[in-house]
Amino acid sequence: MRVLLMSTYELGHQPIHVASPARRLLDAGHEVRALDTSVEEWDEELVDWAQMVGISVPMHTAMRLGVAAARRIRKDGRDPPIAAYGLYAGVGRDSLVPDVFDTALVGEYEGALLDWLDDPGRKGVRVELGRSSFGVPARHLLPPPDRYARAVIDGQERVAAAVEASHGCRHRCKHCPIPAVYDGRYRITGSDVVVGDVEQLVEMGVSHITWSDPDFLNAPRYAMDVLGAVHERHPHLTHDLTVKVEHIVKHRGLWDGIRQLGVRFVVSAFESVDDETLLRLDKGHRVADMVDAISVLRAADIEPRPSWLPFTPWTTTSHIADMFDFVIDRDLVAVSDPVQLSIRLLVPDGSLLEDDAAMTGYDAANLTWIWGSADPEVDLLQTELAAIASRDADEGVEPLATLRSMGEAVTVATGTEFVFPDHLDPAPGLTEPWFCCAEPTDFQTTGVGLVGDPTSI
Numbered sequence: 431m432r433v434l435l436m437s438t439y440e441l442g443h444q445p446i447h448v449a450s451p452a453r454r455l456l457d458a459g460h461e462v463r464a465l466d467t468s469v470e471e472w473d474e475e476l477v478d479w480a481q482m483v484g485i486s487v488p489m490h491t492a493m494r495l496g497v498a499a500a501r502r503i504r505k506d507g508r509d510p511p512i513a514a515y516g517l518y519a520g521v522g523r524d525s526l527v528p529d530v531f532d533t534a535l536v537g538e539y540e541g542a543l544l545d546w547l548d549d550p551g552r553k554g555v556r557v558e559l560g561r562s563s564f565g566v567p568a569r570h571l572l573p574p575p576d577r578y579a580r581a582v583i584d585g586q587e588r589v590a591a592a593v594e595a596s597h598g599c600r601h602r603c604k605h606c607p608i609p610a611v612y613d614g615r616y617r618i619t620g621s622d623v624v625v626g627d628v629e630q631l632v633e634m635g636v637s638h639i640t641w642s643d644p645d646f647l648n649a650p651r652y653a654m655d656v657l658g659a660v661h662e663r664h665p666h667l668t669h670d671l672t673v674k675v676e677h678i679v680k681h682r683g684l685w686d687g688i689r690q691l692g693v694r695f696v697v698s699a700f701e702s703v704d705d706e707t708l709l710r711l712d713k714g715h716r717v718a719d720m721v722d723a724i725s726v727l728r729a730a731d732i733e734p735r736p737s738w739l740p741f742t743p744w745t746t747t748s749h750i751a752d753m754f755d756f757v758i759d760r761d762l763v764a765v766s767d768p769v770q771l772s773i774r775l776l777v778p779d780g781s782l783l784e785d786d787a788a789m790t791g792y793d794a795a796n797l798t799w800i801w802g803s804a805d806p807e808v809d810l811l812q813t814e815l816a817a818i819a820s821r822d823a824d825e826g827v828e829p830l831a832t833l834r835s836m837g838e839a840v841t842v843a844t845g846t847e848f849v850f851p852d853h854l855d856p857a858p859g860l861t862e863p864w865f866c867c868a869e870p871t872d873f874q875t876t877g878v879g880l881v882g883d884p885t886s887i
Contacts, residue, residue: 431547434480435571437466438495440488442579442862443592443640447486447516449567450594454540456568460547464571467499469578477503482550483512484543485531490607490776493518493797500530511550515539517611518797520555521778525794528553537611538562538597559598559612564619566626574634579862581638583668583694588638590860591631595624595656599644601674602782603699604712605739608644610780616648621656628660628667638668640860646671647681654684661691670735670858672697675715678723685730695765695858696727700736703756704749707742712782717756724760733858735765741774741812743788743801750811751846754837758848764857768832769823772815777801811843830854 435452437445452462465476487493500512511532519534527534535542536557546552580587598612646653669692700720702708727734740753757766777783777799789799803809815836822832837848
C-alpha cells in the first residue's frame, strides 16, 4: 500500500510520531512517504500518490491543524481513507469521525495503523494501550534535523532532535490529556531503540537531544539507564527533560548525576501560583514545592523552564499578577516563553475535567469544553495576552519585549506594576516559541494551506 504519513506540528522538532510508525510500516512491506507541513510546503503530487493517509495528532495544536489538512485533502476532490493517529486522535470523535477522518487510532497506535492498512474500510475510533515493540525510527523520510528548532546552550545554537523513551504517564493530573487516554498506564520504547535512534541523529549532525517523554522520571531506574547508555556513547551531547515538580523534589539525589550526563535544562509543569487551583488540577504539588524544585535544579547547575496554565475557570486577575511577580522574583524571565503566560485551559473530549461544574458545553469546532471565568475581565485579559504572544511569535519579536508588553496589559488590568530586567543573559532552551496546548498561529495555518484567523479551521 502507498501510505502518506503527515505531521503538522511537533513542538518544532522533526516529528518522531511520523518517523517511528514509518519504520513499522516499511518493515511490513508498505511504501511510505512523509510530509511535515511545519517546515515543508503542501505537496499536491505527494497527496495524489498516496492510497491512504495517516495524520499524526500528538497534541492540541497538531489536531487543530490536522483537521485542516484532512479537509484540504477532501476539498481537492480526493477521497483516500484518512486516519488520525496519536494522543489527540479521539478528541471530537462524534464530530470528526467519520466526517473528517475515516478512523481515529488512539494511544499505542503503530499496530493499529498496520491493521488499518490491511482493512482500509475500517471505521470509527480504536484505543490501543497494550505493550508493543518498536524499531529505530525512519528519519530519512523527513527533512533533516537542521531544518527544525535549535537548542541554545551557553549562548550557542545546537542542532536538536526529540527522542522518546516512553509513552503515557503514571499520574492523573485532571487537566492533562494523557490520563484521559492512558489512565495511569506507562509504556517504554526500549533502551536499544532509543540508543539506535540517537546514533543516527548524531550522524545527521544533532548535538542536543530533547527527551519528549511526558515525564522522564516515571520510572527512574529505566530513565537513568537509557540516558546513561546514550551519554556513554556520545558524551558531547547535551539534553533536556520534562519532569513533574513532585519528581524533581522526590528524586533530589539524582540531579547531580543527571547533570553529569549532559542535561542542561528541565521543563516542568508549574501551572499556577495558586495552591487551590493546583489542588483542583490534582497536580501533586504546591507553590512551595515549585520554589523547592527551582533550588534543587539550580543547585545541580540545571536550569528550570516552567510551563504555565494561567487561565482556568478559577483564575482571578490577581492570580495573573502573582504569576508575573513569581516569574520576575524567582529569576525565571529568561526561561519563560511568552506564550506560556497566555495559555487558557483546554478541556478535550474525554478529559477528567469534563464533568466539572465549570464546564457549560462542548465546542466541537475548537475541540474543547466551554467554560468562562466568573470575572469577565479575566477572559478579556487572556484574549489580549494570547494576541500579543501570537503576533510577536509570528513576527520574531524578542521574548523580553513580548513579556514587557504582556506585563503592561496585566498592569492595566490589575494596577500591579512589574520591573523586568533591562536585558537577559542567554539561558538554555529551545528556539521554538510555541506550545502543544496553544491555539495555532496565523503562520502555522499557512502550512496546511490556510491564511488568516486560525479559529476558522
